Amino acid sequence: MSLYSEKVMDHFRNPRNVGVIEDADGVGEVGNAKCGDIMKMYIKVKDGILADVKFETFGCGSAIASSSMATEMIKGKPLSEALTLTNKAVAEALDGLPAYKMHCSVLAEQAVQAAILDYYKRNNIPYDEEKFRCASCSHEHDHGEEE
Amino acid sequence: MKVYADNAATTRLRPEALRAYTETATEFFGNPSSLHSEGQRAKEVLEDCRARMAKALGALPREIVFTSGGSEADNQAILSAARAGAQKGKTRIVSTAIEHHAVLHALNRLKREGFTIDLLPVGTDGIVRAADAEKALGEDVCLCSVMLANNEIGTVQPVKEIAALCRARKIPFHTDAVQAVGHLNVDVNELGADYLALSAHKFGGPRGVGALYARTGAPLSPLVEGGAQERGKRAGTENLPAIAAMTVALEAALATRPETEAYVSALRDRLIDGLSRIPHCALNGDRTRRLAGNVSFCFEGIEGESLLLLLDDKGVSASSGSACTSGSLDPSHVLLAIGRVHDVAHGSLRLTLNEENTKEEVDYLLTVVPEVVETLRNMSPVWRDLTEGKRKFIL
Ligand SMILES: Cc1ncc(COP(=O)(O)O)c(C=O)c1O
Numbered sequence: 001m002s003l004y005s006e007k008v009m010d011h012f013r014n015p016r017n018v019g020v021i022e023d024a025d026g027v028g029e030v031g032n033a034k035c036g037d038i039m040k041m042y043i044k045v046k047d048g049i050l051a052d053v054k055f056e057t058f059g060c061g062s063a064i065a066s067s068s069m070a071t072e073m074i075k076g077k078p079l080s081e082a083l084t085l086t087n088k089a090v091a092e093a094l095d096g097l098p099a100y101k102m103h104c105s106v107l108a109e110q111a112v113q114a115a116i117l118d119y120y121k122r123n124n125i126p127y128d129e130e131k132f133r134c135a136s137c138s139h140e141h142d143h144g145e146e147e
Numbered sequence: 148m149k150v151y152a153d154n155a156a157t158t159r160l161r162p163e164a165l166r167a168y169t170e171t172a173t174e175f176f177g178n179p180s181s182l183h184s185e186g187q188r189a190k191e192v193l194e195d196c197r198a199r200m201a202k203a204l205g206a207l208p209r210e211i212v213f214t215s216g217g218s219e220a221d222n223q224a225i226l227s228a229a230r231a232g233a234q235k236g237k238t239r240i241v242s243t244a245i246e247h248h249a250v251l252h253a254l255n256r257l258k259r260e261g262f263t264i265d266l267l268p269v270g271t272d273g274i275v276r277a278a279d280a281e282k283a284l285g286e287d288v289c290l291c292s293v294m295l296a297n298n299e300i301g302t303v304q305p306v307k308e309i310a311a312l313c314r315a316r317k318i319p320f321h322t323d324a325v326q327a328v329g330h331l332n333v334d335v336n337e338l339g340a341d342y343l344a345l346s347a348h349k350f351g352g353p354r355g356v357g358a359l360y361a362r363t364g365a366p367l368s369p370l371v372e373g374g375a376q377e378r379g380k381r382a383g384t385e386n387l388p389a390i391a392a393m394t395v396a397l398e399a400a401l402a403t404r405p406e407t408e409a410y411v412s413a414l415r416d417r418l419i420d421g422l423s424r425i426p427h428c429a430l431n432g433d434r435t436r437r438l439a440g441n442v443s444f445c446f447e448g449i450e451g452e453s454l455l456l457l458l459d460d461k462g463v464s465a466s467s468g469s470a471c472t473s474g475s476l477d478p479s480h481v482l483l484a485i486g487r488v489h490d491v492a493h494g495s496l497r498l499t500l501n502e503e504n505t506k507e508e509v510d511y512l513l514t515v516v517p518e519v520v521e522t523l524r525n526m527s528p529v530w531r532d533l534t535e536g537k538r539k540f541i542l
Binding site: 009012013015018019020029033034035036037038039040056057058059060061063064 | 448449450451452453456457460469470471476478488489490493526527528529530531
C-alpha cells in the first residue's frame with residue numbers, strides 16, 4: 001500500500017518499544033476510544049534522563065507508527081529535551097503523514113508530555129505549565145492541512 | 148497466499164465480459180446516433196443489450212436507462228421523483244438510516260432545498276421494519292427509497308413488503324439494488340419497484356457503467372443535459388463496450404446464480420463460524436437474512452485501519468467501517484445504526500466473498516484474522532483495560 005511512507009509502514013509493522021513498564025515513573029494516556037485513537041506512554045526516569053519508554057496504542061496505522069517513532073526520539077534523552085518534541089518533528093521523522101493523519105502525530109506529542117507531567121506531579125517537581133500546553137490539547141497544532 | 152475478499156467494493160471483470168468489451172469496442176465502434184450503417188450496427192447492439200438487461204430484470208426494454216453506474220442511477224431516480232413530487236406539493240421522502248451515500252447524499256441535497264427526509268431506523272439485526280415504513284408513509288410523501296441489500300453488513304431488506312405499502316398509497320418506490328443484482332433473484336415486478344438502480348462492477352462487469360430501471364409512467368428527468376440519447380433521459384454518447392460487457396456479465400451471473408449462492412453462502416458460513424470463536428467479537432447484521440458473500444464483524448479493543456494494513460501484509464484485501472478508513476471522524480453510519488457504539492464500530496472488518504473464492508482461502512482467513520486481531524490487541528491500551536477489568540466489555 002502506498003497510503004503511507006515506507007518509514008510509517010516500518011514502524012507500524014515493527015513497532016519499537018511497545019509494551020508496558022510495570023513500575024513506571026510516569027504514565028500518560030491521551031485520545032479516546034470514541035474517536036478511535038488512544039495512546040498510552042510509560043516512562044522510567046533516571047537522573048533526569050528517560051531511561052526507558054514504552055507505549056500502547058489503540059488506533060490506525062499512523063497512530064501506531066507515530067507512537068513508536070516518538071518513543072525512539074525521546075528514549076535516552078533528558079526530560080527537558082523530550083519536552084521539546086513536536087508533532088511536526090515526529091511526522092517529519094516518519095517521512096511525512098497524509099494531511100488527515102497529522103492528528104496522530106499530535107497525539108504522540110501529547111502522550112509524551114502527559115507522561116512527563118505525570119512524573120512531575122508524582123514527585124512534586126515544580127514545572128512550567130506553559131511547557132505542557134499540549135498534554136491536553138487546547139492550542140492550534142500544525143495539522144499540516146496546507147501541505 | 149493472496150485472498151481478495153472485498154467483492155462488495157468491486158469484482159474482477161469476468162473473462163466473457165472482457166471479450167464482449169473488446170469485441171464491441173473494435174467491431175461495433177460506430178456512434179449509435181449516427182445514420183450510417185456503422186452507427187446503426189452499434190445501435191442494434193445497444194438495443195439488444197437493453198432488451199437483454201430488461202429481460203434479466205423482468206422489465207420492458209424502454210424502462211432501462213444506461214448510466215455511469217449505481218451512484219448516477221440512484222441520484223436520477225431520487226431527484227426525478229422528488230422534483231415531480233414537489234410539483235404536486237409533496238415534499239417528504241422516506242428512506243432508511245443504512246442507505247449508501249449515493250442515496251443519503253442525494254437526499255441531503257434535497258433537504259437543503261426544503262424537502263423533509265425521514266430515515267427509518269433498523270433493528271440491531273440491520274433490517275428495516277415494514278411497520279415503521281407504514282407509519283411514515285403519509286399523504287405528503289413523494290418518494291420512498293429502501294435498498295435491497297446493504298453494502299456493509301449485507302442485510303437484505305423487506306423491499307417487497309414496503310413497495311406494496313407504497314403501491315397501495317400511490318407513492319413512488321425506489322430501491323438501490325446495487326449489491327443485490329446478479330446475486331439475489333431480482334425481478335422488478337415481483338419486487339413492485341418503480342425505480343431500481345444497479346451497477347455492473349458488483350457482478351463481474353466493468354466499473355463506470357450501470358442502469359436505472361424506471362417503470363413506465365414513473366417521472367424521469369435527465370441529470371445531464373445534451374443529446375437525445377437514452378430517449379432524452381441521459382445525454383452523452385453511450386459507453387457501448389461497457390454496456391455490452393455489463394449485459395454479458397449479468398447473464399453469466401444469473402446463469403449460475405442458484406449454484407453460486409449455495410457455494411458462496413457455504414464459504415460465508417464457514418468464515419462466520421470460525422471468526423465467531425475469536426473472543427469479544429460480534430457479527431454485524433442478521434445471521435441468515437444477508438447476502439451470500441457478506442461477512443462483517445466488530446472486534447473489541449482494536450481499530451479497523453490497522454487491521455486492514457496488517458491483513459494486507461498477509462495478502463488479504465478487506466475493508467472496514469472505521470473512521471480512519473472512511474476519512475471522516477465517525478465510524479460507518481451503518482454500524483452506528485445497528486447500535487454499535489463508536490468504540491466498537493471502529494474495530495470493524497468486512498470480508499466479502501464471491502464465486503472466485505475457495506475453501507482454502509477461507510481457511511487461510513481463519514488463520515490470519517485471529518492472529519492479526521491478537522497482535523493488535525496485545526498493543527492496545529483499551530484491550531489491556533478490558534482484560535484488567537478497568538473498562539467493561541461491550542461485546
Ligand atoms: C449499495 C450501493 N449503492 C450504490 C453504489 C454506487 O455504485 P457505483 O460505484 O457504480 O456508483 C454502491 C457501490 O459502491 C453500493 O454498494
